[in-house]
Amino acid sequence: MKAKWFIILAIIMMLTPISVQAKQQSPMEKLDDISDEALQMVKFHRYEDAKKLLDYFSDQFTSITGNEQPLTMDEVRIVHTSHDEAMEAAVSPNMKYEERINKLTKFRLVIDAIATSHQPLWTEMEDQIMTAFHQAKDAALNGDSAHFHSSFNSFLSLYNVIYPSMKIDVPVENIQRLDARINFIDEYRSQVVKDQKSRQELDALDTDLKNLFANLEEDEADPSLWWVIISTGSIIIMTLSYVGWRKYQGEKGLKKDRSRDLKD
Structure with a gap:
């Protein structure tokens, strides 16, 4: 009976910190959500709503950098530049839809890269970028100048x-x-x-691009995930050890009782 209660208590101890951590959101994570909402608004052609979200982002970002300055000057500059481009996409009367999406996506990826310590969203564009580049490379090898120019332009657009x-x-x-x-x-x-x-520069660039994405994929897992793995493993070991110890004590008691019975 005691072993049952020990296991229940161990499970509660394991889950409680995770629940608390899941509810907590850093200021940059909140800004990350705002940037994602702005992108979704542009996807649905709701440009005025996107502008309002971008204005709200600007106010919140100014508050964060003014109070805590958690970012480097380069990061602040990159955020401001990408935000300005996103705002331009939201308010422009003539910009093409695809260009609007690209500018909001660029802004979204920047905020995610700052807010995320592992597996940033921009690495998920690997297949699109590598496909466009390989099409350009194949066209160059075949001497197809027109196809090379169009494919390399597509690659540059995605890379940008x-x-x-x-x-x-x-x-x-x-x-x-x-x-x-x-x-x-x-x-x-x-x-x-x-x-x-x-x-040969195409081959060299091909290698560099593959290394670019490979090195990011090899980054360590989220520290919180390691915490969960270690905590879960520790509790399982503790629980099994306790159950094994109780079993050992029980068997030891039975042996003593048998010894007494034999003596009697």
Whole structure:
């Protein structure tokens, strides 16, 4: 009976901290939710509602950075720039729908990169980016200049969406190496299509892009997840140890009783 109550108590102790933690939300996580809501409004063509959310975000962000300054100056600059672009997309009378979505997505990814310590959302665009790049690379290898230009433009458009959030999560030397390769290919497009030696830059960029996403995927898991795993494992071990100890004590008592019976 005591073992049953011990197990119940252990489960309560294990779940209580998790429940408390789940209810707590940091200021940046709240801003992350606002940025997501603004993106959803633009997706549904509700531009005035998106503008209101972006105005509210600006007020809240100013309050956070003014009181605590939890961000670096570079991060603050990136947030302001992406927010300005998102606001432009919400209020512009002529901007195309796809461009509006790209600017709000860029803003959303920036806030997520700051609010999230693991697996940022921008890494989920890996398949789209790599597909566009590989189409451009194949076109260059086949000497198809028109297809190369259109595919590389698609790649640049997608890369531009994740670029600000990349700068938050990726070491500056890696960003600079990617910039150098992309700028070279973009400036010497005709040469890349015609010259085999210049096409080697495509192979090098392919490797750098794969490493970019692979390194982010290898980041450690969320610390709270490790806390859950360790806590759960510890409680299970404690419970099994206690049950085993009770069983041992019970068997030990039975042996003593049998010994007495034999003596009697």
